[in-house]
Amino acid sequence: MHERAGTVALPEDLIDIDDVISAYYDVEPDPTNVDQRVAFGTSGHRGSSLDGKFNEAHIVAITAAIIEYRKSQGIDGPLFIGRDTHALSEPAWRTALEVLAAAGVDTRIDSRGSYTPTPAVSVAILGANGAPGALRTQGPGLADGIVVTPSHNPPRDGGFKYNPPHGGPADSDATGWIAARANEILEEGWHRVPRIIGSSLLDSPSIQEFNYLKYYVDQLDTVIDMEAIRNAGVRIGADPLGGASVDYWAAIAERYGLDLTVVNPVVDPAWPFMTLDWDGKIRMDCSSPYAMASLREAMTPDADGNTPYDIATGNDADSDRHGIVTPDGLMNPNHFLAVAIEYLFTHRPQWSDQAAVGKTLVSSALIDRVVGAMDRTLVEVPVGFKFFVPGLLDGSVGFGGEESAGASFLRKDGTVWSTDKDGIILALLASEILAVTGKTPSQLHREQVDRFGASAYARIDAPANREQKAKLAALSPEDVSATELAGDPIIAKLVRAPGNDAPIGGLKVTTEFAWFAARPSGTEDVYKIYGESFKGGDHLAEVQEAAKALVSDALS
Structure with missing residues (x-):
C-alpha cells in the first residue's frame, strides 16, 4: 500500500502531456521485441508511448489489419469510432481515421468532436444493425466499431479496442487474427500503409458525423425507469472522474428532468484532481476506495446524518465501469452486482422467465446464492465480457457482470441494449433501486447478507x-x-x-x-x-x- 493512497495527486505524480504525445509519434517500436509488439488482452491493445508499446506505428498497423479483417468477414457497413479522455486517445483516433479514410471505409465520428463512452459505441453499432428488433449479425451493410481507450489505466497509457457487428468486445479468434496481421505489417513496413494526412482529413467523403450522445441518451428510458427516479426526487451526484461520460450526465439530467449534479465536470488528461490508487498511481478505477476517495468524502454524513446526494456514482475514463456510493460508503462491486441482479430479475416482468444470469468465475459466490434462491440459471464464464455477448444478443442472458465493476443488462422489454459493459446504466440503476424500493443498494445488500451469509x-x-x-x-x-x-x-x-x-x-x-x-x-x-x-x-x-x-x- 502506497503511503499516499487516497490522497490528491501532487505535481510530481502527473505525466508530462507533451512528452507522452511526442513519444507517440517519435518512438518507433521494435517488432522483434515481444514487449513492443501488438498484443490484445481481454480489452484490446494497451500500453504507453513512452515504453514503445502504444505508438503511431501500432495504430497504423492495427487499423490496417482491422480493415483487412472486416473485408474478409464481409463487413462493409459503417464503422463507428469513439475515444476517451486519455492524452493518447485523440492522436490514436486521428491516426486510425487517416488509415480508414484512405481505404474508403464509411466511418462515423462524434458530431460534437468530443468524447464517446464505450457503451455509446456499442449501442450505435447494434442500432445500425437493427436493434432493438430485427438484429442482423450477418449479411451486407453490417456495422462494427473501434473504441480508443485504455479504460481505467493510468494517464500515460493508451488503448485500442475492436467491436465487431455484435457490438461487444471481439473474441479471441478475431483479436488473434488482427494482432498477428498487425505485427506482420509492423515487420513489413507500416510506413507503406496508405493514409490521408493533413487538414483535409475530416472532409473526406467517407467520414460522416454521428450524434452518439443524443442517440444513446434518448433511449435510456427503454432500459432504466427514469420516470421512477424523477418522481421520487432521488438526488444524484455523478462523477465522471474526468472521463468520457462528462457531457452525457449533464444531458441525462436535462433530458429526463433529474435532480442530478455532475460532481466534477473537469477534463484534464493529466488527471490532477484524482486521488492516488492503492499503489500510488493515478488510476480512474471507480471500484477502488482510494481512487474514489474524494467522492466518498463528499458523501460522508454531516452531524445531522445528511449527505448532499442520496446516491453518488463514478465512472472510469470510457464509462464502461461503475462505482456506487451510498451514505454507507463505496459499495464493493460484487455486493452491488448481487443487489442489481436480484432487483432486475424481480422488477423486469417482460424479461423471459428463462433468462439466465451471467457472471465471471472470479465474481462473488454471493451471486450464486442469490441466483439459486430466485431459481434462475447461472452462467459462469471466464474473465472477459465477450463471453456474455451471445446471451445478451438473444435475450437468453438478462444480465452479465464482472467482479471488476463492469456489467450490462437488457432493455425493459427483454431485447438487447449494449453488448459491452455500460457503467452509465449501472449507475442509474442504483437510483432506480432506491426510487422503487425506498432502500439504497447498500441497505439491500445487508438484507442479502442476513439471508445468504457474509463473505x-x-x-x-x-x-x-x-x-x-x-x-x-x-x-x-x-x-x-x-x-x-x-x-x-x-x-x-x-x-x-x-x-x-x-x-x-x-x-x-x-x-x-x-x-x-x-x-x-x-x-x-x-x-x-x-x-x-x-x-x-x-x-x-x-x-x-x-x-x-x-x-x-x-x-x-
Whole structure:
C-alpha cells in the first residue's frame, strides 16, 4: 500500500502531456521485441508511448489489419469510432481515421468532436444493425466499431479496442487474427500503409458525423425507469472522474428532468484532481476506495446524518465501469452486482422467465446464492465480457457482470441494449433501486447478507515469470494433487468455465465455504489470486496462503 493512497495527486505524480504525445509519434517500436509488439488482452491493445508499446506505428498497423479483417468477414457497413479522455486517445483516433479514410471505409465520428463512452459505441453499432428488433449479425451493410481507450489505466497509457457487428468486445479468434496481421505489417513496413494526412482529413467523403450522445441518451428510458427516479426526487451526484461520460450526465439530467449534479465536470488528461490508487498511481478505477476517495468524502454524513446526494456514482475514463456510493460508503462491486441482479430479475416482468444470469468465475459466490434462491440459471464464464455477448444478443442472458465493476443488462422489454459493459446504466440503476424500493443498494445488500451469509473477498498478486504464467494458463485438474483447501475438502478443480466450457486461462478451486482462482497477468510478471470465504477474513487469509502454495506446487 502506497503511503499516499487516497490522497490528491501532487505535481510530481502527473505525466508530462507533451512528452507522452511526442513519444507517440517519435518512438518507433521494435517488432522483434515481444514487449513492443501488438498484443490484445481481454480489452484490446494497451500500453504507453513512452515504453514503445502504444505508438503511431501500432495504430497504423492495427487499423490496417482491422480493415483487412472486416473485408474478409464481409463487413462493409459503417464503422463507428469513439475515444476517451486519455492524452493518447485523440492522436490514436486521428491516426486510425487517416488509415480508414484512405481505404474508403464509411466511418462515423462524434458530431460534437468530443468524447464517446464505450457503451455509446456499442449501442450505435447494434442500432445500425437493427436493434432493438430485427438484429442482423450477418449479411451486407453490417456495422462494427473501434473504441480508443485504455479504460481505467493510468494517464500515460493508451488503448485500442475492436467491436465487431455484435457490438461487444471481439473474441479471441478475431483479436488473434488482427494482432498477428498487425505485427506482420509492423515487420513489413507500416510506413507503406496508405493514409490521408493533413487538414483535409475530416472532409473526406467517407467520414460522416454521428450524434452518439443524443442517440444513446434518448433511449435510456427503454432500459432504466427514469420516470421512477424523477418522481421520487432521488438526488444524484455523478462523477465522471474526468472521463468520457462528462457531457452525457449533464444531458441525462436535462433530458429526463433529474435532480442530478455532475460532481466534477473537469477534463484534464493529466488527471490532477484524482486521488492516488492503492499503489500510488493515478488510476480512474471507480471500484477502488482510494481512487474514489474524494467522492466518498463528499458523501460522508454531516452531524445531522445528511449527505448532499442520496446516491453518488463514478465512472472510469470510457464509462464502461461503475462505482456506487451510498451514505454507507463505496459499495464493493460484487455486493452491488448481487443487489442489481436480484432487483432486475424481480422488477423486469417482460424479461423471459428463462433468462439466465451471467457472471465471471472470479465474481462473488454471493451471486450464486442469490441466483439459486430466485431459481434462475447461472452462467459462469471466464474473465472477459465477450463471453456474455451471445446471451445478451438473444435475450437468453438478462444480465452479465464482472467482479471488476463492469456489467450490462437488457432493455425493459427483454431485447438487447449494449453488448459491452455500460457503467452509465449501472449507475442509474442504483437510483432506480432506491426510487422503487425506498432502500439504497447498500441497505439491500445487508438484507442479502442476513439471508445468504457474509463473505470476505479479495484479490492479491504473486510473482511469476513468463514461463510460469504460460504453465499456469495450461494447467489441468490432474496437476493439482491437494484434496483440501484451508481445512475444507475440495469439491471442484476447474480449468474450464462451467457456463460455456471455455478455458479459463488458469485454475479455480472450490470448497463448500470458499474458493480461489489463479490467473496469469497479461501485462506484469505476476499471477492474480482471487479468493472468497464465507467463514470470515481470517479464513480468507488461510485460503490465500493455501492457494499460493497449491499453485506453486503445480508450477514446480
